[in-house]
Structure formats: C-alpha cells, structure tokens
Amino acid sequence: MAPSTPAPDRTDHLALDGRVLSDEYHGIGRLAEMLLHRLAGSAEFEVTVFVRPGQRSRRFDIDGLIEGLGYRRAHFDLPLTSPMQWIRWPAALRRVGATVTISPYSLGGPVVGGGRRGTFVHDCIMETDARFAPDRRTRALYMMHTAMMARRNRVLTRSSASARDIERFYRVPVRDWQVIPGGVDETFARGARPATSIDGQDLPATYVLQVGARRPHKNVAGLVRVLPLLPEHYHLVLIGTIDARFPDPVPALAGELGVAHRIRHLPRVSEAELHSVYAGAEAFVYPSLIEGLGLPLLEAMAAGLPVVASDIPVFREIAEDAALLVPPDDPRAWAEAILRLRAPAERAALVAAGHEKVTKNTWDVTAAKMLDAIRRM
CATH class of the missing domain: 3.40.50.2000 (Glycogen Phosphorylase B;)
Structure with a gap:
C-alpha cells in the first residue's frame, strides 16, 4: 500500500x-x-x-x-x-x-x-x-x-x-x-457468558452458528443438508432475518430430512445477545457462495470460535489459514470439517490462528x- x-x-x-x-x-x-x-x-x-x-x-x-x-x-x-x-x-x-x-x-x-x-x-x-x-x-x-x-x-x-x-x-x-x-469490535473478544435462551427459545447445549440474512447466496440450505451427517446432539442456530423477496427452502428441507427439531432461528438479536450466542457455539459455519467480506467470520474469530467456511476467493483472502475452507456444495466435507474440531489440538490451532488474524483487523x-x-x- x-x-x-x-x-x-x-x-x-x-x-x-x-x-x-x-x-x-x-x-x-x-x-x-x-x-x-x-x-x-x-x-x-x-x-x-x-x-x-x-x-x-x-x-x-x-x-x-x-x-x-x-x-x-x-x-x-x-x-x-x-x-x-x-x-x-x-x-x-x-x-x-x-x-x-x-x-x-x-x-x-x-x-x-x-x-x-x-x-x-x-x-x-x-x-x-x-x-x-x-x-x-x-x-x-x-x-x-x-x-x-x-x-x-x-x-x-x-x-x-x-x-x-x-x-x-x-x-x-x-x-x-x-x-x-x-x-472487529474489541467487545467480541471480552468473553461473554454463553446464552441459554434468546427471545424465549432455549439454546441447545451443542450448536454450530451461522449469522446473516436468509438469502440464496448465503446457502443456508447447504447447512441443513449437513445436519443429518452430524451426531444427533449437534444443532444449528441461525441468526438473521428471512428476506421475504426470496423463497425460503429451509423449513421444507428440514422437514424432509427430519432435522427441523435441531434448528433454532433467531431473526433479530441485540448486540449483547449476539456476543452471548457466539460464546456458546461449538463452531461458526459460513457456507456462502459469494460475499463481499463476511464480517461475521471475523467476529466469530474474535469471540474465540473455530470457523468452517466456504472455499471461495474472499474467504481465502480474509481467513487464510485461520479457518477450515471446504467446497460450499459438499455436505459430507462440511460434516467432516465440523467433526475435526472435536480434536483439541486442531481446535486450539484454529482458535489461535483466528485470534492472530483479528488482531490485525x-x-x-x-x-x-x-x-x-x-x-x-
């Protein structure tokens, strides 16, 4: 520069x-x-x-x-x-x-x-x-x-x-x-207390988290296809409004795959609530097909979460080696990447790399x- x-x-x-x-x-x-x-x-x-x-x-x-x-x-x-x-x-x-x-x-x-x-x-x-x-x-x-x-x-x-x-x-x-x-706002790194419920919805003990408005390029349906490949106790928490201009395939797909009970949708959360939901997540998952930046990816790293994201140009640029990058349309690869995070050494390495990344951002x-x-x- x-x-x-x-x-x-x-x-x-x-x-x-x-x-x-x-x-x-x-x-x-x-x-x-x-x-x-x-x-x-x-x-x-x-x-x-x-x-x-x-x-x-x-x-x-x-x-x-x-x-x-x-x-x-x-x-x-x-x-x-x-x-x-x-x-x-x-x-x-x-x-x-x-x-x-x-x-x-x-x-x-x-x-x-x-x-x-x-x-x-x-x-x-x-x-x-x-x-x-x-x-x-x-x-x-x-x-x-x-x-x-x-x-x-x-x-x-x-x-x-x-x-x-x-x-x-x-x-x-x-x-x-x-x-x-x-x-990234420094408040994301302050170690919020994990939330147990938001807006009357109980949060599961083990969940992966996605943040973003429900639009086609966000590929949320791709995450729904991953759930049957994960152990039953894994849940998916989605934060963001549903864009009424687009059809939403998630409810029908979740019903078809039998995983509707494993999905929590939180349309709107406050800043304090967002920090708490990040704090309680097992991992942050970002399956977008295209993004301009992907601010939630950086917020999740700041909050100490390991990240699994789509292998697309902007995430290769922003995350580098601080996230597991997988093809956005391969549910089995997503499930394998999420389960890799159960290994303490792999999880710790990603969290440390994410922390190093956000200190420069x-x-x-x-x-x-x-x-x-x-x-x-």
Missing part, C-alpha cells in the same frame, strides 16, 4: 448517509457506526449524519452516534432504493455545506453535489448470478444504479476479491488504497485506511 496521505490543513464538512444504521444492514451499518466513532473529536472533519425521520434500530444507538458524539443530524426522507434521491441529494448536501460525502452503500447517495464523493460497493453478488436477485427487474435496476454510482463517485470496497469483481462488471479501476478491510486499522482514502478522494 502507498504511504498514507498526511492530514490537510483544513476542516472538511463530511456528510454521511446514516440510513444504513438499521437492523436490515448488518455489516454495512457496522461500517458506518465504526466511522462515526473514529471521527469523534477529530479537528479534521465536521460531520453531518443523514437519517430518515423517526429512524430506529435495535442494533445501533442512533441518538448516541449522532448527538452523543457531537454530530449534526439532518433528515433525508427517501428509502435507499429510491431513484428520486439522485434529484434530492444535491440540495440536501448544499444545505449542510458538505465538502466530502460518504455513502456506505452504493444504493444510496448522490451522483452530483456534495464535494468529493465516495461510495462503498461491497460486493457483486447480484451481478454474479441472477439467482441471487429477487427478480430480473430488481437486478437490472440495482446494476444500473451501482454503475452510475461507481462511475460518478470514488469507489471504496471491502476486499481485493470484490475489487476484482467491480473492475470486471463495471470497468472501474480500484486501487489498493480504495480497499478498506473489515474490522481492528476497527482502528480500518478507520485509519478509511481516513486515508477520504483524503485521497
């Missing part, structure tokens, strides 16, 4: 699209939260956070992140999916005097106005496979919107794997300094690279 650009001798007015601070956007919202915490007290930036009127979240303390950190709040009453925002953004950004604008999600944010503009293109999931989009129209609109944002803003992304996909689909070069790797490192990228835009 090129040497960091020194801080300029001026105060920029940074506008951040805070509409991603919602329960719907796990990793994207976490990125925005991190950046707000790290900008607090900076003499380099004045900050305005745009949110929707009455915006609420179970995952994020929106009032604390804005007024609590001394930022200004501005309202922008359009959803992230509305094309009308391209018309409305310039005037909104002029009103707050923005000289830098950061859009944590490529579906939101301006294509003109707002000074120097950066937008995160986190992945090319829908671009890679039409099955990963709710329908053809949504996919076409998403790609049109992302193409416009990518060509009119400085692209920022979360991994080199995503950078390569962005260059392939949108013909936009992404340099090393535009890759902002994921960070802190939010402070992410924030430093983010600030460097903002200065270079």
Whole structure:
C-alpha cells in the first residue's frame, strides 16, 4: 500500500448517509457506526449524519452516534432504493455545506453535489448470478444504479476479491488504497457468558452458528443438508432475518430430512445477545457462495470460535489459514470439517490462528485506511 496521505490543513464538512444504521444492514451499518466513532473529536472533519425521520434500530444507538458524539443530524426522507434521491441529494448536501460525502452503500447517495464523493460497493453478488436477485427487474435496476454510482463517485470496497469483481462488471479501476478491510469490535473478544435462551427459545447445549440474512447466496440450505451427517446432539442456530423477496427452502428441507427439531432461528438479536450466542457455539459455519467480506467470520474469530467456511476467493483472502475452507456444495466435507474440531489440538490451532488474524483487523486499522482514502478522494 502507498504511504498514507498526511492530514490537510483544513476542516472538511463530511456528510454521511446514516440510513444504513438499521437492523436490515448488518455489516454495512457496522461500517458506518465504526466511522462515526473514529471521527469523534477529530479537528479534521465536521460531520453531518443523514437519517430518515423517526429512524430506529435495535442494533445501533442512533441518538448516541449522532448527538452523543457531537454530530449534526439532518433528515433525508427517501428509502435507499429510491431513484428520486439522485434529484434530492444535491440540495440536501448544499444545505449542510458538505465538502466530502460518504455513502456506505452504493444504493444510496448522490451522483452530483456534495464535494468529493465516495461510495462503498461491497460486493457483486447480484451481478454474479441472477439467482441471487429477487427478480430480473430488481437486478437490472440495482446494476444500473451501482454503475452510475461507481462511475460518478470514488469507489471504496471491502476486499481485493470484490475489487476484482467491480473492475470486471463495471470497468472501474480500484486501487489498493480504495480497499478498506473489515474490522472487529474489541467487545467480541471480552468473553461473554454463553446464552441459554434468546427471545424465549432455549439454546441447545451443542450448536454450530451461522449469522446473516436468509438469502440464496448465503446457502443456508447447504447447512441443513449437513445436519443429518452430524451426531444427533449437534444443532444449528441461525441468526438473521428471512428476506421475504426470496423463497425460503429451509423449513421444507428440514422437514424432509427430519432435522427441523435441531434448528433454532433467531431473526433479530441485540448486540449483547449476539456476543452471548457466539460464546456458546461449538463452531461458526459460513457456507456462502459469494460475499463481499463476511464480517461475521471475523467476529466469530474474535469471540474465540473455530470457523468452517466456504472455499471461495474472499474467504481465502480474509481467513487464510485461520479457518477450515471446504467446497460450499459438499455436505459430507462440511460434516467432516465440523467433526475435526472435536480434536483439541486442531481446535486450539484454529482458535489461535483466528485470534492472530483479528488482531490485525481492528476497527482502528480500518478507520485509519478509511481516513486515508477520504483524503485521497
């Protein structure tokens, strides 16, 4: 990576699209939260956070992140999916005097106005496979919107794997300094007490854990196919909402395979609850077919869990030797990898490698690279 650009001798007015601070956007919202915490007290930036009127979240303390950190709040009453925002953004950004604008999600944010503009293109999931989009129209609109944002803003992304996909689909070069790797909140490493129940559901004594919204690319059905190959006392705990735009094959498949009683689904959990569920898991399992980064993988490593993940480019990049990587469509290989973790030496080696990995992927490192990228835009 090129040497960091020194801080300029001026105060920029940074506008951040805070509409991603919602329960719907796990990793994207976490990125925005991190950046707000790290900008607090900076003499380099004045900050305005745009949110929707009455915006609420179970995952994020929106009032604390804005007024609590001394930022200004501005309202922008359009959803992230509305094309009308391209018309409305310039005037909104002029009103707050923005000289830098950061859009944590490529579906939101301006294509003109707002000074120097950066937008995160986190992945090319829908671009890679039409099955990963709710329908053809949504996919076409998403790609049109992302193409416009990518060509009119400085692209920022979360991994080199995503950078390569962005260059392939949108013909936009992404340099090393535009890759902002994921960070892990230090609270995940503080040894939470394992949860015994969440939202009235008892948690089993032995379970493997997956975190993420229920969408086709997450390949949750692949994990259901693994359960019959594991001992009966192994259970599967799934954290994340079910995306109603997609058919959910899990209930029917679990019934067909006779493992429905071994699955717990927790649609929404608080931050404290999430730490406790991580703490009680036997392993973290991540069977995705494609990801832009995979923040839960890093959170699980920080929490001291061994990880079994799909052998895909981004996980090879992020996990390296700190996870067991197996083909996403091979249930027997998944079962064998999970059962390998019963060997104390193998388990300890993976946990140690994961700990070493996340010590190099802190939010402070992410924030430093983010600030460097903002200065270079």
